[in-house]
Structure formats: C-alpha cells, structure tokens
Amino acid sequence: MKRLLFVHTALAVLCLFADVARCDQVTGDRFVDPSAAIDRYLAESWRQASIEPSARSGDAEFCRRVWLDLAGVAPPVWRLRTFLADPAPDKRDRLIDSLLESTRFANHMADRWNAFLLPAETAEQNRQNAAELQTWLRQQFLKNTPYDHLVGRFLTAGGKSDRGPAIFYTSRNLEPVKLAAATSRLFLGVQLECAQCHDHPYARWTQDDFWSFAAFFAQLRLSDSDMRGGGQAIEDRSGTEVLFPESDRVMSPRYPGASSPPEADPTDFRRRQLTIWLASRNNPYFARAAANRVWAHLFGRGIVDPVDAMDSSHPPSHPELLQFLADYLVEQRFDLRALYRVVANSDAYQRSSETRDATRPPADSFAAMNIKTLSASQYFDSLRQNVLMGGQNAGGTQMARTEFLRRMDAADADSTDFPHGVVQVLGMMNGPEMLAATAEQQSGLIASMDAPFFDDADRIEMLFLACLSRPPTDDERHQFLAYLNEETQQSAASRLSDLTWILLNTAECFVCP
Numbered sequence: 264m265k266r267l268l269f270v271h272t273a274l275a276v277l278c279l280f281a282d283v284a285r286c287d288q289v290t291g292d293r294f295v296d297p298s299a300a301i302d303r304y305l306a307e308s309w310r311q312a313s314i315e316p317s318a319r320s321g322d323a324e325f326c327r328r329v330w331l332d333l334a335g336v337a338p339p340v341w342r343l344r345t346f347l348a349d350p351a352p353d354k355r356d357r358l359i360d361s362l363l364e365s366t367r368f369a370n371h372m373a374d375r376w377n378a379f380l381l382p383a384e385t386a387e388q389n390r391q392n393a394a395e396l397q398t399w400l401r402q403q404f405l406k407n408t409p410y411d412h413l414v415g416r417f418l419t420a421g422g423k424s425d426r427g428p429a430i431f432y433t434s435r436n437l438e439p440v441k442l443a444a445a446t447s448r449l450f451l452g453v454q455l456e457c458a459q460c461h462d463h464p465y466a467r468w469t470q471d472d473f474w475s476f477a478a479f480f481a482q483l484r485l486s487d488s489d490m491r492g493g494g495q496a497i498e499d500r501s502g503t504e505v506l507f508p509e510s511d512r513v514m515s516p517r518y519p520g521a522s523s524p525p526e527a528d529p530t531d532f533r534r535r536q537l538t539i540w541l542a543s544r545n546n547p548y549f550a551r552a553a554a555n556r557v558w559a560h561l562f563g564r565g566i567v568d569p570v571d572a573m574d575s576s577h578p579p580s581h582p583e584l585l586q587f588l589a590d591y592l593v594e595q596r597f598d599l600r601a602l603y604r605v606v607a608n609s610d611a612y613q614r615s616s617e618t619r620d621a622t623r624p625p626a627d628s629f630a631a632m633n634i635k636t637l638s639a640s641q642y643f644d645s646l647r648q649n650v651l652m653g654g655q656n657a658g659g660t661q662m663a664r665t666e667f668l669r670r671m672d673a674a675d676a677d678s679t680d681f682p683h684g685v686v687q688v689l690g691m692m693n694g695p696e697m698l699a700a701t702a703e704q705q706s707g708l709i710a711s712m713d714a715p716f717f718d719d720a721d722r723i724e725m726l727f728l729a730c731l732s733r734p735p736t737d738d739e740r741h742q743f744l745a746y747l748n749e750e751t752q753q754s755a756a757s758r759l760s761d762l763t764w765i766l767l768n769t770a771e772c773f774v775c776p
Contacts, residue, residue: 327732335371452552475517563633
C-alpha cells in the first residue's frame with residue numbers, strides 16, 4: 264500500500280509539472296538567438312562603463328576551458344590535436360554539443376550536485392549513501408531530466424531512506440530547520456536561515472518567513488519499511504508542527520515572500536505543495552537561482568554572487584540578463600543542457616582570460632573570462648587520463664580518487680580563488696598521485712614517449728598538450744630542449760620525469776582559463 268501511494272504521488276507531481284510548464288511557457292522573438300542576446304546585454308553594460316572586453320580566446324584556451332567546464336576533465340591529447348587541426352568554422356559549436364550529450368557531462372554534473380546536496384560531513388561519515396546519490400544523479404543527467412522535475416523528486420522523495428534523493432533528507436536527520444535552510448539556499452538562492460534567530464539584518468526575511476518555510480518539512484517521519492529488503496522509509500504524517508522559538512505558536516507553512524499560507528488540501532502533503540510552487544511563475548526565485556548557478560559554473564562567479572545570496576544586499580550585476588536567462592530556462596521547460604548550450608556558445612564565454620592591457624576589468628563585468636581553480640576531481644581525473652594513462656600502480660582506482668578528494672576538496676565549488684591551504688598544496692606536489700605521474704616506471708605518458716618515432720621536440724609538445732592543454736611557446740620549447748640535450752649522467756626518461764613534474768606544478772596546471 265505504501266509503495267502504491269508513493270508511485271501515485273510521484274505520477275501526480277510529474278503531471279502537475281507538465282501542466283505548469285505548459286501554462287508558464289514564455290514565447291516571443293527574444294529567444295530566436297539567445298546566445299547573441301546574452302552578448303547584447305553585456306555589450307551594453309560595457310559601453311556604459313567604458314570597458315573594453317578581451318579578445319576571443321584561442322582554440323587551445325577554449326578547448327581546455329570547455330572540456331573542464333562541461334566534462335570535468337582536461338581534453339585528451341588526441342581530441343585536443345584533432346580540434347586544433349580542424350579548420351571548420353563551426354567546430355566550437357560541435358564540440359559544445361558533443362560534450363553536453365556525453366557521459367562525461369552527466370558524471371561531472373553528478374559530481375557537482377552531489378557536493379552541493381550533501382553536507383561535507385555527511386559525505387565523509389557515510390560514503391555509501393553519497394555513492395547512492397551520485398549514481399542516481401548521474402542517471403538523471405544522462406536522461407536530461409528537466410531541472411524542475413529533478414528538484415521535485417528531491418523534495419517529494421519517499422521510500423527507502425538510504426536511496427537516491429531520499430538521502431537529501433536523511434543527511435539532515437529530517438530536521439525542518441536544516442531542510443528549510445538547505446532548500447532555500449540550493450533551490451531558491453536565498454539564505455533564509457539568517458532569519459532563524461532574528462530578522463535578517465540586511466535582507467527582507469523575517470523570523471516568521473523562516474519558521475513558516477520550515478513548517479513545510481514538519482511532518483516528515485522515518486518508519487519501518489514494508490519494501491523488499493526492509494530498512495526505514497520516509498513518510499509524511501500529520502499531527503506534528505513547527506513552533507515559533509520560545510513560544511507555543513504553531514507556524515503554518517508559507518512560501519517565502521507570500522503574505523498568507525497556501526490553500527490547504529487535506530488529501531495533499533506539504534512537500535508536494537512546495538514542489539508545485541517551485542515550478543510556478545508565481546515563484547520569483549527558482550528559475551533565477553538555477554540560471555545564476557549555471558552562469559556561476561561557467562564564468563566562475565554568478566550574476567548574483569554568492570549564488571545563494573539573492574537579496575537586496577547582493578544585487579545582480581546584470582539584472583536584465585539574469586531575468587532573460589531565467590525566462591529562457593522556463594521557455595525550454597527547465598532543460599539545463601539547453602541553457603548550458605546557449606551560454607557556452609556566447610561570445611562572452613568564449614572570450615580570453617587574458618586582457619588587452621594590464622588593467623583587468625572587474626570580475627562581475629564578465630568582459631574577460633574569470634580564471635577558475637580546478638576542483639580536486641578535475642585535477643585528479645585530468646592527471647589520471649593524460650599523464651598516468653593507466654600506468655602500472657598509477658593509483659587510478661576509485662578508492663584512490665575518493666581518498667584524493669577527501670584530502671583536497673574545498674567547500675566552495677564555484678570559487679575563483681585558489682581554495683587549498685599550504686598543507687594541501689604540498690601534499691599534492693609530493694603525494695602518491697604526483698609521484699606516480701612523474702615516476703619513470705609508473706607514468707604512462709613518460710613510457711609512451713620512449714617510442715622511436717618521437718624526437719625531443721615531439722616529446723616536449725606532448726608534455727605541454729598533456730599537462731597544460733596547449734603547445735609550448737618558442738621560448739618554452741627552447742628551454743626544454745636545452746635541458747633534454749644537456750651532457751649529464753641522468754637518463755632521458757629521468758629528465759622527462761623532471762619536466763613533467765615542473766609542468767604539473769605550475770599555476771597554469773591548476774586552473775581553467
């Protein structure tokens with residue numbers, strides 16, 4: 264019976280989402296060329312501020328950027344060579360499309376959202392549950408599940424407490440306060456928890472707003488599951504309410520910014536009411552928060568920054584652009600791939616991170632690409648793919664990856680500042696992954712360059728393509744050739760190992776340009 268009720272509820276939610284999308288669809292000529300529209304909004308802001316944007320990025324810079332942003336890994340050397348040699352004018356468009364349709368994109372998005380959705384301490388304490396959520400997310404992104412449906416499945420999650428989206432609730436112990444804080448930050452882009460103990464000092468939110476929002480999660484319970492395999496299940500039960508602090512006042516559920524509670528339906532449960540409101544055009548936050556998060560992913564900072572502080576004290580740098588992106592996402596029925604595609608195809612995204620002169624434009628102008636620090640997963644996966652290349656004892660197992668991420672991951676996945684401390688950096692430079700990548704006997708890259716058809720110039724180019732995703736400059740080639748040709752007792756493989764270590768520890772290797 265519980266299983267049938269859960270299936271019935273899930274189908275009802277999907278149908279309601281479909282109705283909302285049809286009713287809320289935005290139409291009009293403004294979406295004929297959305298990438299060009301993005302550039303027009305930005306160009307007007309640059310004109311008003313007398314800002315000269317940077318030039319278009321070179322092919323190598325663009326290829327490294329779009330692979331890291333959309334696939335979560337630096338381009339494989341052979342793919343980079345193919346792209347650089349391709350004379351077709353539409354090769355960037357085709358690369359963007361191929362990456363968005365790839366398994367790598369789904370894996371990378373699952374990595375990012377797993378980090379967003381689970382508190383760091385939860386992922387550490389219960390890695391099995393984190394892996395369950397990762398697998399579920401990967402499946403959703405492979406299917407290109409619409410974003411409103413994806414979030415709806417989180418918020419209406421039921422069934423076994425250790426499966427898929429239900430982990431969002433159990434990782435926060437089903438506590439209404441924690442769930443209200445996480446839901447508002449992740450899906451609405453607002454920090455309602457700042458009003459938990461007192462009215463927000465800078466934004467419009469009051470204590471009543473916070474505790475009324477928490478009331479949507481008041482009726483969650485864990486019960487013994489009658490599903491196959493046993494365990495506990497998440498259920499909604501009436502009879503429990505949230506009380507305003509230090510009082511006996513029962514808080515009725517109310518949407519943020521609303522003046523009164525939603526109309527109560529005795530056959531409905533509160534989380535489903537919240538989910539329906541999220542996808543409605545009456546909700547001014549959901550689509551804007553999602554669009555801002557996509558922009559922050561690709562540009563290193565949001566139009567509103569931080570991404571979870573969409574309030575009067577953090578106004579958007581380009582309000583019309585943000586609203587345009589939100590409207591486009593709604594028009595596309597919350598298709599995240601479609602939004603990623605139009606942003607990545609814009610001239611703004613494809614501008615160089617190098618400026619025309621020494622004066623760098625403000626980061627929130629987006630007149631030059633913000634340089635983004637690689638996440639730990641991006642660094643490890645790029646190292647394993649292009650340098651270790653499956654070499655003996657390369658440490659490329661999932662266990663090695665998990666341990667590396669545990670040591671290195673920073674809290675903020677959208678940061679444009681180098682997030683690691685001195686201890687972590689030293690650990691990266693001297694850790695087992697780096698030792699394996701630069702060891703003559705373990706590095707697949709170094710072993711591959713022992714082929715007789717390689718000369719030293721070829722080896723140097725291969726090193727730069729594998730480590731930095733670009734060919735060497737003339738000066739770099741000259742210096743590296745001089746080192747390889749020195750009269751010394753050191754073997755050629757040992758010298759290649761030294762050069763690999765140098766490139767892997769340059770600042771350029773740790774960033775997405």
